[in-house]
Amino acid sequence: MKIPVQKLKAKGLEPFEFTEQVDVSDIQGKNDIRRIDPVKVSGQATSYGNDITVKFAIDGKMILPCARTLVDVPYEFHIDAIELFTLSPYASADDESEIHPVEGELLDLKPYIEENILLDVPFRVFSDDQQVYDDAVTEGEGWQLASEEAQQDKIDPRLEKLQALLKKDDE
Template sequence: MKISIQKIIRFDDYPFDESVDISEIENWNNDIRRIGSVHVTGHANAQGNQITCYLTITGTMILPCARTLIDVTYPFEVDAVEVFSTDPYYQEEDESEIHPIDGEVLDLDPYIKENVLLEIPFRVYASQEEIDQFALTSGEGWEIVSEQETEEPTMDPRMQKLQDLLNEKEDKENQ
């Protein structure tokens, strides 16, 4: 999403409302399995050598469930404020919240992607309906069994005979 700096300076409060494709962040090292376009609304204003952009980013991303690894749709809405400097002599510091602008166009795409990445939750969980519908319940050599479904393990017949002999011996000793 690119905005001309001259447009921002000309308007007191330059509004914008666009869809931005940020699907390339799926390939980065994060948990996002799918994300399409996000909707970005907001406005920008200029005061002296600084441009302040107020953004609202909305969209949905597909993340893995922390328990089952099935896809979970996670809707998000991010409110962000980004400050830029048009001063050609401004040098960005490491922890600075003011970003320098090179040229006559303000490119908001990297800042939109950064704010979406910061919105990824630590864990998401699928609903029970999603788990019942999509989760695997068995595979090669394994299956999920609830505690109610488990049976008491049956004893090996040879061990059962030995146990019977021991029980008889205890009964004789107790008499």
């Protein structure tokens, strides 16, 4: 997503508004992102002399792995971001500041959109429990899943005689 610097300067102090679909599939595979759809980016850019302030919102949906079962989990996100840029020739990208230099006549927001998405990816997500139960294997060769509801309070046959003694004591 590129914004011509000349358009920003022509607007003066009035904000330049934009809304666009951006393909960010380059970040697929990073931070456990299995798939990401194109995101909607809307916002405004304002120029103050050599400085440019861009406020934008990113809305989209990505597929992440479940932390328990590794099944695909859809994760919708909304990110509000503010990025600061400068046209000053004295600013460099090596500076530790949060002000990014603009190289050329186009302000490219795509790397900053991707960075904000990567920073917003949660450490872990969990799938819907019903989906986990539907996909889970409940029996195999020589084993079967036992749930608490299905298991009744059975008395161990070796301890049945003790149970009979306890009943005598109660009477």
